[in-house]
Structures are given as structure tokens and as C-alpha cells.
Amino acid sequence: MMSRILKLALCLVPAMLAVGCxxxxxxxxxxxxxxxxxxxxxxxxxxxxxxxxxxxxxSVYAQVSYPLAEAGYYVLPVAVVSETFKQNGLTDAHDIHGVEAKKLSEIFGADAALYMTIARYGSTYTVVDSVSVVSVKAKLVDLKTGTLLWEGVASASSNEGNNSGGGGLVGMLVAAAVKQIINSSTDASHPVAGVANARLLSAGSPNGLLYGPRSQRYLAQ
Structure with missing residues (x-):
């Protein structure tokens, strides 16, 4: 069994290097x-x-306001937005995303709406590790015209910058098992979702959101 794991690891190294390069x-x-x-x-x-x-x-929804506010936009409180939809009989995200842009403008009076989709969220167990990964994508739509203003995608992982080379293969397997138990008993992906949101919605990054009028960098972009 151990020899099979080692052979698998050796086979994966060239592929990982190719992807990295x-x-x-x-x-x-x-x-x-x-x-x-x-x-x-x-x-x-x-x-x-x-x-x-x-x-x-x-998890993702609770951490979306901060990067947008830091980018220079006024963000309607998500708790108020969620409750408003509930009061109007809308509790399913698919139904909410189907509401017309002009109707959203009438209800909330906002200039634009941000539509988000969570492509990946959670912890996965591999041979030598347990990793929490969150992938999100979003699009910003003008509520007056329905025009797409911007769209992007971002991901984050709990293993970024992690050095797991110590302790040998057996140590890595034990560490992976322990991490999986911890990740299963707690929502280890929640802080990772915050990182993914920040990458997706922070202004100033290549092909990212533009700065909003509340930012000092608004006129310089």
C-alpha cells in the first residue's frame, strides 16, 4: 500500500510542475x-x-459587504435585503435571481445588483492532505437598464502557503486525517470564503471591480 502511494506521488510531481510553470x-x-x-x-x-x-x-453572503464597502460603494445591508425578499415571499436564491432588474430597482433603489454563484465550498480529503476550497463568481448588473457592467471569478484554499513537508509521508497522512476531522466538525471553509470574496470583490486588481465614488482612488482610475 505504501509503495503504491509513493508511486502515485512520484507520478503527480511532473504534472504539478507543468501546471505551476x-x-x-x-x-x-x-x-x-x-x-x-x-x-x-x-x-x-x-x-x-x-x-x-x-x-x-x-457563509459567503455574510462576508460580501466589507470588500465592496472598502472598494468605495454603498452596500445595502444583506440582512435587510434578505428579510425584504422573505416578506415578499421569496426565500429561494434561484427565484430571487429571476426577479427583473427594474423591479429590484423599485424595491431597493440601488444603482446595481450583484449576482453571486458558489461553484465550490467545503473540505475534501486527499491521500496526504485535507483542504478547504471556496470558488465564487459574480456579475454586476445595472438595475436601470439591465446591462452587464462587470463579471469575475475567484477561489481560495486553506492550504495556500502551507508547508506540509515535515514528518515524512506517514506524518502527512496523520496530519491529513486530523485536519479532516477538524474540518468536518467545524466550518473550516468559512474563513476561506472571506478570502475568496475579498479576491473577487476588492477593487484595483487586474480585471476586477472599479473603485466606487466613496473611494479616494475613484477619480484616478
């Missing part, structure tokens, strides 16, 4: 519609959850 250059995002709309306020809709974790939506 590969470079992918992104095309510059077209911000023409974004700059023309000049959104000042954003209503964030409860995210769609395509992961098997039932708590993923609440």
Missing part, C-alpha cells in the same frame, strides 16, 4: 459600460449555491 495571460476587461453607468450603491442578492454544502450560501 504554465502561464495564462488574461485579456483586459472592457469597462465601457461600467464607467458609463457610474454605480454608487449595490444590492447583493443571496448567492446561488451549486456546492453540496447547505451552509455555503449564508
Amino acid at each position: 504554465a502561464s495564462h495571460k488574461q485579456a483586459a476587461y472592457d469597462y465601457t459600460a461600467f464607467k458609463a453607468a457610474k454605480p454608487r450603491s449595490i444590492v447583493v442578492l443571496p448567492p446561488l449555491n451549486d456546492s453540496p454544502e447547505v451552509n455555503a450560501g449564508n
Whole structure:
């Protein structure tokens, strides 16, 4: 069994090096519609959850306001937004995402709406590790016209920058088992979701959101 694990690890090394050495250059995002709309306020809709974790939506939604506010936008309180939808008989994210843009504008008075989708959320156990990964994507839509202003995607992992080389293979297997037990008993993906949100919604990054009018960098972009 141990020899099989070692052979598997040796086979994976070249593939990992190839992926690490590969470079992918992104095309510059077209911000023409974004700059023309000049959104000042954003209503964030409860995210769609395509992961098997039932708590993923609440976790991501609870950590979405801070990066947007830091980017220079007024963000409607998510608790108020969620309660408003409930009062109008909408509790399912799919139904909420189906509401027309103009109707959202009438209800909330925001300039734009942020639609989010959780592609991945949770901890997975591999041969030598246990990793929590969160992947989210979002699009910003002008509520007056329904025009797409921006869209992006970001991921984060609990293993970023982690050095797990100490203790040999047996030590790595034991550490992975312990991490899996901890991750299963607690929501280890919650802080990872905060990192993914920050990467996705912080302004100033390549092809990321533009700074909002409340930011000192708004006029310089």
C-alpha cells in the first residue's frame, strides 16, 4: 500500500510542475459600460449555491459587504435585503435571481445588483492532505437598464502557503486525517470564503471591480 502511494506521488510531481510553470495571460476587461453607468450603491442578492454544502450560501453572503464597502460603494445591508425578499415571499436564491432588474430597482433603489454563484465550498480529503476550497463568481448588473457592467471569478484554499513537508509521508497522512476531522466538525471553509470574496470583490486588481465614488482612488482610475 505504501509503495503504491509513493508511486502515485512520484507520478503527480511532473504534472504539478507543468501546471505551476504554465502561464495564462488574461485579456483586459472592457469597462465601457461600467464607467458609463457610474454605480454608487449595490444590492447583493443571496448567492446561488451549486456546492453540496447547505451552509455555503449564508457563509459567503455574510462576508460580501466589507470588500465592496472598502472598494468605495454603498452596500445595502444583506440582512435587510434578505428579510425584504422573505416578506415578499421569496426565500429561494434561484427565484430571487429571476426577479427583473427594474423591479429590484423599485424595491431597493440601488444603482446595481450583484449576482453571486458558489461553484465550490467545503473540505475534501486527499491521500496526504485535507483542504478547504471556496470558488465564487459574480456579475454586476445595472438595475436601470439591465446591462452587464462587470463579471469575475475567484477561489481560495486553506492550504495556500502551507508547508506540509515535515514528518515524512506517514506524518502527512496523520496530519491529513486530523485536519479532516477538524474540518468536518467545524466550518473550516468559512474563513476561506472571506478570502475568496475579498479576491473577487476588492477593487484595483487586474480585471476586477472599479473603485466606487466613496473611494479616494475613484477619480484616478
